[in-house]
Structures are given as C-alpha cells and as structure tokens.
Amino acid sequence: MIKITFIAATGEAQTVEAKVGSTVMEAAVKNGVDGITAECGGACACATCRVYPDDSWRSKIDEASDMELGMLEFAEDAESCARLSCQIKVTEALDGLVVRLPKSQH
Amino acid sequence: MDDLEAVDWFFDPSVHQDPYPYYEYLRAKGPAVRLPKYNVVAVTDYDEALRVFRDDESYSFVKSGTGPFPPLPFTPEGDDITAQIEAHRQSVPGAALLMSMDAPRHPALRSLLMGIITPKRLKENEEFIVRFAKNQVDSAVSRGRFEAVKDLSHPMATLVIADLLGLPEGLHSQLLDMLPPPSSQVGGARRVASFNPLEELDAALSEFIVERRRSPQVDVLTNLAQAKFPDGSMPEIKDVVSLASFLFAAGQDTTVRLIALCLRILGDDQELQKRLRGDRGKIVAFVEEVLRFESPSKNGAFRLAKVRTQVGGVEIMPGDLVVPLIAAANRDPSRFDRPAEFSIDRPNHHDHLAFGRGAHTCLGGPLARAEARIALNCLFDRTSEIRISEAAHGPLEARRYEYWPGYTARSLKELYVEVTPA
Numbered sequence: 001m002i003k004i005t006f007i008a009a010t011g012e013a014q015t016v017e018a019k020v021g022s023t024v025m026e027a028a029v030k031n032g033v034d035g036i037t038a039e040c041g042g043a044c045a046c047a048t049c050r051v052y053p054d055d056s057w058r059s060k061i062d063e064a065s066d067m068e069l070g071m072l073e074f075a076e077d078a079e080s081c082a083r084l085s086c087q088i089k090v091t092e093a094l095d096g097l098v099v100r101l102p103k104s105q106h
Numbered sequence: 107m108d109d110l111e112a113v114d115w116f117f118d119p120s121v122h123q124d125p126y127p128y129y130e131y132l133r134a135k136g137p138a139v140r141l142p143k144y145n146v147v148a149v150t151d152y153d154e155a156l157r158v159f160r161d162d163e164s165y166s167f168v169k170s171g172t173g174p175f176p177p178l179p180f181t182p183e184g185d186d187i188t189a190q191i192e193a194h195r196q197s198v199p200g201a202a203l204l205m206s207m208d209a210p211r212h213p214a215l216r217s218l219l220m221g222i223i224t225p226k227r228l229k230e231n232e233e234f235i236v237r238f239a240k241n242q243v244d245s246a247v248s249r250g251r252f253e254a255v256k257d258l259s260h261p262m263a264t265l266v267i268a269d270l271l272g273l274p275e276g277l278h279s280q281l282l283d284m285l286p287p288p289s290s291q292v293g294g295a296r297r298v299a300s301f302n303p304l305e306e307l308d309a310a311l312s313e314f315i316v317e318r319r320r321s322p323q324v325d326v327l328t329n330l331a332q333a334k335f336p337d338g339s340m341p342e343i344k345d346v347v348s349l350a351s352f353l354f355a356a357g358q359d360t361t362v363r364l365i366a367l368c369l370r371i372l373g374d375d376q377e378l379q380k381r382l383r384g385d386r387g388k389i390v391a392f393v394e395e396v397l398r399f400e401s402p403s404k405n406g407a408f409r410l411a412k413v414r415t416q417v418g419g420v421e422i423m424p425g426d427l428v429v430p431l432i433a434a435a436n437r438d439p440s441r442f443d444r445p446a447e448f449s450i451d452r453p454n455h456h457d458h459l460a461f462g463r464g465a466h467t468c469l470g471g472p473l474a475r476a477e478a479r480i481a482l483n484c485l486f487d488r489t490s491e492i493r494i495s496e497a498a499h500g501p502l503e504a505r506r507y508e509y510w511p512g513y514t515a516r517s518l519k520e521l522y523v524e525v526t527p528a
Contacts, residue, residue, distance in 0.1 A: 029160050029464075037456075041467040043216070045224045067221055074226045106456040 002095035006033045006051070009103040018090045024099065025049040025086035035101035042086040044068055047075035048106065049085045051099035060093050077102065115141060115148070115513055116174070122511045125404060126446070129434035138418030138428075144174035146408070146427045147420050152438035152459070154418040155430040159406065159463035164415040165428065166191050166208050167466060170407035171200045173427055178410075182425030188412045202302035204352045205407060205466060213465065215345060218333040219353070222326055223270070225472045231270060235476060238265045239484040247488050247525050251495060254521040258481070259365035260358075266477055267357035271350060272325025273314065281354065284310060304351040311350045315343055353470075359515065361474045363402035364393075365481050366518045371396060371448065372482075373494035373523055374502065378450070383486050391450045393478045397436075398458035399448050402516050404433040406462045432459050433516065491526040498522035 004027055005015045018027030028036040028049070040046035044067050053061060058081060064072065068087045075082070085099070110131040115121055121128045129150055132139045137151030149155045158165075168191055169178070179197045180190050191208075195201050204215055221227070228235075242262045246252040268278050284306040302308070311327075318331035330346050372379045382388055409428045414421070417428055436458045437445035443452070461468035468474075485492060499522060500506045510517040 039461065039463065039467060039471065040469070041464045043220050043467075043469065045220065045469065045472065047225075070226050071224065074224075074229070 002090060002092060002097070004028075004090070004094070004097045004099070006035065007098065007100045008035050009101060018094075020090050020092060022090050023086050024051065024088040024090060024094075024097070025084075027090060028085060033101075035105070036085060037105040038086060044071055044084060044087060047071045047077075047084060050075065050077055050082050050102050050105060051085045051088075052079050052081050052102070053083060053088075054098040054100070057094070057097055057099075060097075061088055112142075114143060116144070119511055122513065123509055125433060125516075126437070129431060129437065132431070133434060133438070136418055136420070138420045140420055144427070145423075145425065146174055146429055147417060147422060148405075148434075149417060149428065149430045150434035150438065151418055152435045152441040155406075155432070155435040155459060156463060158409065158417060158428055158430050159459065159467075161409075161415075162209075162465060164411055164413055164422075165409035166412050167206050167212070167407055167409065168195055168198050168201050168208065169410050169427065170206045170466070171203070173408035173429060178425065182423075185424060186413050187424040191410070191412065196301060199300060200303060202348065203304070204349060205356075209465075214335055215341070215349060216465075216469070217336055218330065218341060218346065218349060219469055222329060222353075223469055223473050225476075228472055228476045232476065232480070234269050235266050235480050236484070238262055238269065239477075239480045240488075243481070243484040243488050247485075247527055250527075251522065251524045254369050254523050255362060255366050255518060256520070259362040259369075262365070262481060263358055263361040263477065266361075266473070267354055270326050270357075270473070271354060272318075272323060272327040273311075273354075277310070281307065281310060302348070304348070304355055307351040307354065308344075308347050311354070312343070312347045315347050315350060319343070356468075357470055357473065359517070360402055360468075360470070361477050363515060363517050364396065364474055364478050366521050367400045367402060367516065368393060368396050368478055368482060369485075369492065369523060370494070370507065370518060370521055371400070373492055373521075374505065375448075376491075376493075379492060382450075382482070386483060386486065388450055389479050389482050390475075391452075391455055393475055393482075394455040394458065395448060395450050395452065396478075397460035398442070398455060399436070400516055401433040401436055401458070401460045403460070403514055404431065404516050405514055406430040406432050406459070407466055430459070430462075432462070435459050485525075488528055489525040490528050493524045495522035495524050 001017045003015055004018045005013055007013045014033055016027055016031035025038050029038055037048035039048045068084050072082055110128055113121055133150040137154045138147050138149045140147050149158055179194050200206055242258050246257045314327055315331045318328040322328045330350055334340055382392055411422045411424050411426045413424055439445050461471040508519045510519055
C-alpha cells in the first residue's frame with residue numbers, strides 16, 4: 001500500500017492508502033474522496049475523475065495514452081496538467097503522491 | 107401510511123404508476139430496508155446507494171436484470187457463495203448478458219467496449235444522429251399530432267444505435283423483431299426464460315462481425331471486431347457478437363423512455379419550454395434534471411451478496427439481493443435541495459445516479475444524453491410549440507399518463523402531443 005493525498009479546491013487535504021496495481025481513481029472512490037465522480041467506472045469515457053498532479057510528481061506518472069488525451073481534450077479543462085485518475089496506475093514510485101482536485105468534475 | 111406496509115413493490119400496479127410515495131415511505135424507515143418478500147434489501151439513501159455502486163467485492167451481478175425471479179437455482183450455504191454461484195451460473199436466465207457477468211470476465215469484455223461510445227466519438231457521429239432526428243421529427247411534425255413513443259423516440263433510438271454499430275438500414279426492422287418485447291415486466295415475468303435472451307440477434311449479427319474481421323469498414327462493429335483484450339489477445343467471435351447484441355438491445359427501450367419523459371415534462375410546463383427554446387444551452391441541464399427527477403430506470407442492477415456485509419445498518423446475508431433504488435436516491439433530501447421539485451437550476455444536477463456508478467455503470471450514458479439533446483433541439487427548430495394532447499391525456503390539472511407495469515422501467519405507454527410547426 002502507498003499513500004496518496006487529494007487536495008480539494010477548498011484546500012482541504014485527504015490522505016488515503018492505495019493498493020499497488022490499482023488506479024488513483026479507485027483509491028479515491030474506495031476512500032470516499034468527494035471530489036472525484038468517476039461516472040463511467042474507469043472506462044476512460046467520461047472525464048469526471050480529473051486530477052492535477054503536483055509539479056514534482058508529473059514526471060513519475062506514465063504518459064497519457066491517445067485515448068486519455070482525447071478525453072481530456074473533450075473535457076476542456078483549463079489546467080494543462082490535468083490527468084484522468086482512472087488511467088494513473090498506482091506504483092511504489094508514487095508513494096506520497098499529491099494531486100489537486102478540480103472545483104467540479106462537470 | 108399503513109397501507110404501504112403491505113405493498114409488494116414487484117407486483118403492485120399503483121406503485122408502478124406512481125412509485126414516489128412508496129419510496130418516501132421506505133426512506134422514512136431507514137437508508138436501506140429489507141422488503142417484505144424475496145430477501146431483497148432496497149436502498150433509498152443516496153450515500154449508501156453510492157457505496158453499494160462502488161462496492162467491487164461483496165456482490166455478484168448474476169441476477170442483475172430481474173432480481174428475485176426466478177429464485178436462485180441453489181440454496182446458499184456458508185459465508186461465501188462465490189463458488190456456488192459459478193457452479194450454477196449457466197442455469198440462471200439472463201446470465202449470458204454482459205450486465206450479469208462478474209470479474210474477471212466482466213471487466214475483460216467491458217474493456218472491449220472502451221472507446222466505443224465516448225463523448226468524443228459521439229461528437230464525430232453527431233451529424234448522423236442529427237440527420238435521423240430531423241427525419242423523424244419532420245415526419246412527425248408534418249402530421250401536427252403524433253404519438254411520441256411510437257413515432258419519434260422509438261424509431262430514433264433504433265436507427266441511431268444501428269447506425270452507430272454500422273448495421274445496414276435494410277436490416278433494422280428485422281433486428282427489432284428479434285428483441286424481446288419491451289412491454290410489461292410485471293412480477294419479473296419478462297419473456298426472458300433463457301440463459302441468452304438475445305440468441306436470435308446474436309445469430310444475425312454474427313456474420314457482420316466475421317466480415318469486419320476479414321475486411322474492416324469505418325464503423326463501430328469494426329472497432330469491436332478488431333478490439334483486443336488488455337493483454338493483447340484477441341477475443342472469440344462469439345463474445346464480440348454478444349457484446350454487439352447487448353449494445354443494440356441496451357440502446358433501445360432506455361433511450362426511448364428518456365426522450366418520452368423529456369417531452370412529457372416539456373409539454374406539462376410551457377414556461378420551461380419557452381425558456382429552453384430561448385436558451386438552448388440549458389438543454390443539457392434539463393436532460394440531467396429529467397434523469398434525476400424521472401429516472402428512466404428506477405432501480406439499478408440487483409446485486410447478489412456473495413458474503414456477509416451491511417448496508418445502511420441492515421445486515422446482509424450471502425444470497426440476499428441488494429438493489430439501489432436509483433429513483434429514490436435521486437430524491438434524497440440530504441443530497442438534493444427540495445428534491446420533489448423539478449428545477450434545471452440546481453448546482454449539482456450531475457450528481458444523480460440514473461446511469462449508476464462503478465464497474466457496471468451504463469456505458470450508453472453519453473449516447474442517451476446526446477440523443478435526448480439532439481431530439482429536443484430538432485423539435486425546437488421545427489416547432490414553435492409542443493403541447494400534450496388533452497383528448498388523450500386530459501387537462502393540465504388532471505393528466506392521465508399510463509406507465510407500463512414494471513418495477514424497473516419508468517416507461518410511458520403513449521404520449522400524444524400536438525405541435526405548431528415553426
């Protein structure tokens with residue numbers, strides 16, 4: 001298990017345990033993190049699980065696939081660093097990951 | 107409220123016509139309530155329903171469609187009935203459908219559908235959906251008076267999904283005949299007696315899939331035919347075929363219901379209709395609020411507890427069925443302010459659970475939303491007024507709307523409307 005911190009738009013932080021091999025979205029959803037909706041359940045089809053990884057973490061996360069980029073484009077999120085948390089695999093290297101959450105997923 | 111104590115939610119026709127008083131009766135009893143019969147625990151609380159939707163470990167979906175009917179073909183034994191479920195899966199009617207599958211088969215097959223019905227692809231296909239909508243709307247509007255289910259929403263839903271899949275137009279009416287009839291679900295007695303209710307449709311679609319593996323076209327069936335599992339392996343043709351059938355079937359009745367409900371609400375509220383006509387950007391919010399307020403699927407999949415668990419303080423035993431009452435959770439006052447009021451100005455209209463959540467979330471959500479939005483825009487373009495026929499449905503103060511009997515579907519039998527061409 002590793003630790004991930006989700007920071008809501010309000011500034012409120014929530015640190016959860018995440019299973020290696022699962023996704024950041026799954027960790028959020030399993031721990032009741034409010035700011036992630038994940039309507040499509042991880043199918044890369046709804047863009048309602050968006051997170052903004054902190055600068056120092058971006059390079060440690062695998063690059064987005066074409067499908068994820070397509071969905072992010074569709075979502076028109078103003079933040080250029082936005083990622084879909086259902087596409088971020090939890091690895092040991094991400095222990096301590098910090099991501100910010102959008103004000104709304106819609 | 108004593109008379110509601112005796113209600114059998116599965117069979118009672120008055121509850122099928124107007125489910126909402128019964129949902130409030132259940133809500134007053136607690137976040138989750140064990141119904142009087144059939145070992146079913148119904149969840150009305152939004153937060154608990156969400157927890158159930160996201161629970162990946164406690165439940166099997168083998169009885170997702172009809173729930174307690176017919177009863178399990180075995181007697182649950184012990185603290186974990188997972189093995190018993192697998193041993194008997196082939197004897198459960200409807201278990202061949204994607205929505206009734208469990209991990210690992212379910213996520214593997216569902217992964218083949220990823221990227222098939224995404225908002226991005228629908229934007230690319232929007233031209234086709236608009237063309238179908240225009241055709242249906244024009245033909246209906248030219249008559250001045252039409253029955254919205256038969257003349258508009260049903261043909262549109264069929265043609266759109268058939269086109270998205272890449273099925274030739276000449277085949278459409280034949281394919282419709284192969285679907286189980288959409289009518290009554292009373293007491294779970296749908297005409298779904300077999301393990302695979304879509305067998306005939308599978309056979310018809312099979313040759314299309316085989317052909318597309320051989321010579322790819324630019325359509326969704328080709329994407330499906332060529333899709334690989336996450337590990338890079340190629341699925342069997344029969345699995346791809348059953349997915350195609352499932353998409354075709356799933357995209358029918360549900361979308362028809364949504365569009366009809368949108369029209370009913372617009373017909374009943376001329377002020378709202380004028381407002382939307384003048385501000386088309388608000389149609390998205392309107393459709394979300396219809397999904398919340400009159401959820402086309404009143405409940406989510408029936409979840410068969412594999413192990414002991416608890417929901418809303420109710421202890422669940424292996425073999426119990428847990429059902430999220432979507433339409434009730436969508437009116438939970440702890441989540442939605444003045445929930446019994448229809449309002450397109452809610453800040454959180456997207457919070458509704460009409461398409462479910464979690465691993466079995468409706469994949470067709472984006473498509474349903476697009477069809478409803480486009481149908482309404484087309485109608486607004488082609489008409490200056492849409493009214494509910496008083497001859498058929500009575501005056502505004504005393505409307506007569508009839509819904510198909512059934513616990514799951516919120517399905518208008520007919521909706522006669524009158525329109526003034528633009």
